[in-house]
Amino acid sequence: MKFRTILMAGAMTAIAGAATAECAFENEVELRSLTAGFEAWKAVTDAMAECGNFTANLDQEFREKQPEAFAADPSLYHIGGVANATLIPLLNAGTIRPLNDLVEKYGQHLKPNQLITVDGDIMAIAMMVNNQHLMYREDILEQLDLEVPTTYDEMLEAAAVIAEADVVQYPLGGTFKAGWNLGEEFVNMFLAHGGNFVDDANMPTINNEMGLAALEKLKATTEYLDPEYLASDSTYVQQQFQQGQIAMANLWASRAGAMDDPEESQVVGKVKMAAAPMGPAAPVSSIWWDGIVIASNITDEEAEAAFRVAMEGIDTETVEAHPTAAIWLIDGYEPGALAAGAAATAAKGARPYPASSAMGIMHTVLGNGIAAYLNGEKDAETTLADIEAAYMTSAQEAGLIE
C-alpha cells in the first residue's frame, strides 16, 4: 500500500517534470524569490519555477524581511515581489538594480505602463494593479428597487434602505481592522476629498476640513457595518460576502475572483462589480501596483538569469492560465466581468497611493489613531490633532523632519 503511494507520487512528479517544457529556456543558475503570498504571486512564481533551479518564498510578512534580506551581500534573494509602498525601503537603500539594459535585451514586449521608473532608471516591472471598488449583491439591490450607487453618499443611502428592509445581516462590509487596514480606509477617503497627506517638507497636512470630513464619512459608514468592524480585514469582508452576510462593500479588486469561487462562495454569480463610489473630488479608492525587482548585490549573470526567469513568470501564458487571479497589466489580458469595477474606478480618476517614507509613517499613525474616534473615545478634532502629534514624533525619530 505504502509502496503504491510512493510510486504514485513518483508518477506525479514525472508529470510535473514534463510541464517544465513550457519555459522558453533552461535556467542553469540557482535563483530564489521573496514575494507576498496571494493568488497572483502563486501563479507567477509557479510559472517561474518551470524554468528550473528556482525556489519561491511566498510570505505575507515579506515586507518585514525584504529590506534586510536584500541588504545582505550577496543578497539572500534574487527576485523580489513588491508593491508601490514596499518598493520604497529597497529604493532608499539602493539594494535593487536598474533594469534598463535587461529590459532592452529581454523585455521588449513589456508595455510602457509596466515600467516603474525613477529619474529614467527602470527600477521595477509591474505585473498587476489593484484598487478598491464597489461590489454589490445584484439580487438585493433589484429586490429593493435600488440603483447601483455611484457616489459614497448614495451608497450610504442605499445602505439605509437595505437596513430598513432587513434582508441581509449587515448592509455594508468594510476593511476597518485597526492598524494598516483602517489606515487604508482613511487614505482612500482622504484622497477622495482631494487631500494630500504630507507637504514637500514632510510636514503633515491632514488636520483640516478634508480630514474632518473624511473621518465623519468613515463614522457614518460604521453604522451599517458588523459591530465588530475594528477586527475586520479584507479576508473577513470577503468571507462575509461569500456567506451572504453583507450586501455591498468597497473592497480590493484582488478579492473579486473569490466571489464566484463555487468551493467557497454561497453567492456565485450574484455579486457584481462597479466603480468605487465617488467622493467630492475622486473615487474612494487608491491605485496600487504589484511587480518584480532584481537585487543589486548579486552578480550580473545571476541578475540576467533572474530577469529572464521573471519574464517567463509574468508572460502571456500565465495570464491565460489564471485570467481571474488579478487585474493583469501583462499583454494578452482581457478584462472580464470581474475586472469591470477596477477599470471603471481608474477611468473615473482614482488617485495612485502616494507611497513615500513619510507616507509609511502617516499610514501607521492613522491606522492606530482612528479607532479611538470610531468607538467614541475621542472627538474628531482631538483625533486628528493626536494623529498629527504622533506623526511628528515618529517622523522626528526617523529623521524625516527636524
Add this chain to the structure above:
Amino acid sequence: MKPRVFAAFVGPSILMMLLFIAFPLLSVFWNSFNVTQPVYETVEVESCTAGFLEQTCTTEMKTRPILDEAGEIVRQTEFVGLQTYRNVLELDRLGEALTSGSWAAIQNIDFWKALRFTIMFTLVTLPLVVGFGLGIAMLINNASKLIRGPVIFVSLLPFIITPVIGALSINWLFRGDGILTAFLEWWLARDLALFAQAWTIELLMMVYRVWHVAPFAAIIFYAGLQTVNQDSIESAVIDGASRWQRLRLIIIPHLMPLIIFVAMIHLMDSYRVFEEVVGFRAEGYVISLQWLTYDFLKPDQAGNRSISRASASAMLTMIGIAILLVPLLKRTWRDHKGTR
C-alpha cells in the same frame, strides 16, 4: 569542587547569559538614550508609476536617504538623553489630563491606556490563577488513583496549547457568529457582539489567561500537596477541624512558598500580556505595554521603525515588573532570613 572544575561547568552558561541576555539588555538600554537615523536629502525626482492603461509620470520633491560610496545608507547617531522616554510617557499631556481631572483624557494617551489595562489584567488574573490552581490541585489530589492520570492530563491540556493558537481559537469561538456566541445568543435570546466594546474583550482576555495558566499553578500545588504532613492533618481531624479550617490553617501555610513562586512567575508573565491583544484583534479597543513595544518595533511598509521608543518602552516594562515584584521579594527575603 575545585574552582577550575566549577568554572568549566559554569563558564558556558555564563557566556550564553552574557551573549543572549546581558548584551541585548545593554543594547536596549543604550538604544533608549540614543536615536539612530538615516541622513536625508530632498531632491526633485521624476518618477513613473503603473497607471491603468497608461503610465503616469510626475515630478516632485522626494526625500531620500544619502548613500555612501559603498552603497550603504549614511546614518547618524545622536544622544538624546531622556527625550525618547518623554516621547513614550508623554508626561506633559498626562499633566494636562491630570489637572483637568478627566480620566478619558488620560486614557487617550497610548502609554497610560496600555498601562491601565496591563496592571488591571495582571492584578485581576493573579488571585484567580492561584485560586483555581489550588482548586484543581485539590481535585486531582482527592481523585481516586484509578482516574488520577486522565484527570491530570485533561487539566494540563490548556497549558500545553501554544498561547497564540489558544487566543486565536477563543477568537474564532466568539467572533461574529462563532459557535459560542451563537449559543449565547440562543440562550439569552438577544444579539451579541462580544468584540465590539472594550469591556467584553478585556473579560474574555482574562478568562482566557486564567484558563490557560491555572493548570501550571495546579501542577505545582499538586506537587506541594504530596508533602503536607499527614500527621498534622490527622490530628486536626481528631480535634474536630473542618475541611475549611484544615485548608486555611495547615495546607495553605505549607504551600505558601509555592504560592509566592507561582505569583511571581504569573506577575512577570501577565505584565507582558501580548498574545491576547494580537490573537483577539483587540488593538482598536485594548492595548498592552508589550503590544506597544511591538508596535514601535514593527517596520511600516516604507521600512521605518521606532527602535528608540521600542527600547524605552521595553525598559519601562522591565521597571514595571520590578516594582510589582518588590512586595513578594521582600516577603521571600524576610522568610529566608527567618529560617537562617
